[in-house]
Amino acid sequence: MKGIDVLKFQLNGSFNLISERMERLTDEEWNTRAMPGTSKLGFILWHASRILDWTLNSAFQGAPEVADRAPWRERFPREAAYGAGIGDAVADRAIDSITRADGIAYLDDVKAAFMEWLGRQTDQTLDAVPPLKANQEARPGYLDPPVWAEVASLDGLPMWQILARPCVSHVRVHMGEHDVLYNALRAGAPSPRG
Numbered sequence: 001m002k003g004i005d006v007l008k009f010q011l012n013g014s015f016n017l018i019s020e021r022m023e024r025l026t027d028e029e030w031n032t033r034a035m036p037g038t039s040k041l042g043f044i045l046w047h048a049s050r051i052l053d054w055t056l057n058s059a060f061q062g063a064p065e066v067a068d069r070a071p072w073r074e075r076f077p078r079e080a081a082y083g084a085g086i087g088d089a090v091a092d093r094a095i096d097s098i099t100r101a102d103g104i105a106y107l108d109d110v111k112a113a114f115m116e117w118l119g120r121q122t123d124q125t126l127d128a129v130p131p132l133k134a135n136q137e138a139r140p141g142y143l144d145p146p147v148w149a150e151v152a153s154l155d156g157l158p159m160w161q162i163l164a165r166p167c168v169s170h171v172r173v174h175m176g177e178h179d180v181l182y183n184a185l186r187a188g189a190p191s192p193r194g
Contacts, residue, residue, distance in 0.1 A: 003123050007163055011118060014171040015111045018048045021178055022104050030100035034181035039088075041185070042103060043095040044178045047083030048171045049107045054082035055167050056114050058142065059151070060159055062135035066110045075102060078140065085147035126160040 022045050030042035039047075050067065057065040067076050080086055080094035098106070132155045136142040154162050 003160060004121060004126065007126070007160060007168075008118060010168045011114070011163065014048075014052065014167055015107065015114075017171065017175045018045055018107055019104070021045055021175065021182070022100060022107065025100055025182070027100050029182070029185065030103065031095055032185065034185040038181055039091060039177075040095050041178060041181060042098075042100060043083070043091050044174050044181070046095055046098070046103055046106075047091075048174050049103065049110055050082040051084070051166045051170060052114060053110045055162060056110075056117055058082075058135055058139060059132055059154070059162060060130045060135070062131070062138060066106070066113055069109075072106055072109075081139075081141050081144075081147050084150035085144070121159075123160075126163070127158050129156060129158050130162070132156075132162075 025041060025045075031040055032042075033040050053065045053067055057063045065082075066072060067082075075097050077090065077093050077097060080090050083091065083094065086094075132151070133143070133148075136148065141147060151166070154165065157165075
């Protein structure tokens with residue numbers, strides 16, 4: 001077994017965890033807040049998808065993200081970035097702009113691009129340190145202090161560590177958050193849509 005094999009297994013798991021939760025939600029639950037002061041259920045899943053897209057394209061390659069392609073560039077508010085370091089109102093606008101079916105289709109597009117790229121990697125290529133901060137310069141808002149603060153600790157790390165942090169650990173933390181809120185909603189907690 002090689003390190004790349006472990007990462008492939010974990011990353012495929014990240015995509016599956018997000019997908020399973022998207023499939024489980026109803027269309028109404030997608031845009032619902034389980035409790036006051038929490039993120040909408042769909043936003044948590046959208047953010048997890050966006051962080052995978054951001055890591056592959058922006059963080060590693062300084063390239064346009066899947067979110068920059070049609071039809072996503074017209075649907076995702078630019079000020080929402082990849083869902084980190086943004087205010088609640090912007091987060092709500094991001095999820096209000098798409099349906100659950102859109103979220104599923106976007107995740108599928110990200111997974112296809114991600115797995116194709118990952119299939120070309122080796123243990124050696126994943127030891128490379130991407131120019132993370134420089135790669136953010138092409139995207140308006142990505143170096144805004146609250147957004148950059150969310151990922152600044154990744155600057156200078158090799159790709160394999162970045163994959164293990166936002167794409168594996170971070171996704172799993174959000175899946176736990178989602179599950180708690182989803183279960184609370186299903187148990188009858190107040191569910192204001194706003």
